[in-house]
Amino acid sequence: MKDIAVDKTTLCPSARPEAEDSVVFGIISGTVAEPCVTYLKQPLPITDELIAKASPITPAEIFRTAAPCATKGCQHFDGQDCRLAMRIVEKLPPVAEELPPCSIRRDCRWWLQEGKAACMRCPQVITDNYNASEIAVEVATSAVG
Template identity: 70%
Template structure:
């Protein structure tokens, strides 16, 4: 498979498939209550074929995706930082003791902003959660400002 170049781009690790140049960097495993990301060795472009493989679930329930951070065009961006990354780092418990083998880390907004703290929590993050816990709702509200 083709390796995606992410040089000189800050990436949002909570992207949606409809954004231009979106890549899949992980697959959601685990359970609904305790999801875990299995990281891909190399990010892969989101394609119609991958979207179809997610069915009947949505792609954001099955894949973790990244795309260029849109900064001020995002409701989570406060003008300087990603509030979502901050809330994840502050409110979620770490789910790993070692840095996950993430292929987008060097370009990841969350890594650049929150460092290891965000990475230790990232494996439990699912972009779309349809039955969120109270904590997930709180983080979402706080991150939206």
């Protein structure tokens, strides 16, 4: 694993749309059973207008958003690494055959920490997924500690 400097430029690719300075970097496509992220060429700032376009569903059901990593303010951060990224790499199968065309990669905590292995699994990560598989739920909610 790479040693990552924690600063405002490191982005969490699984941030809530409500997070300060959040941007949309992907749109959820695919099916209910197999959702998939389609990446935008450039991230878009979250605006009230963009959130209104998501209505009546939550923005996190249709947008993948990133925001500056909250580090110690996040349940997944252990003081040095993102445990969510670690669990994604350990437990989820790759779904991409090549690196997705991601506009936040150079600043992405998952990429900086886990490299290509995280990117190959990223398209299946949906923040608000009400039809998540058992393994996806386990990855997202594993106990802190």
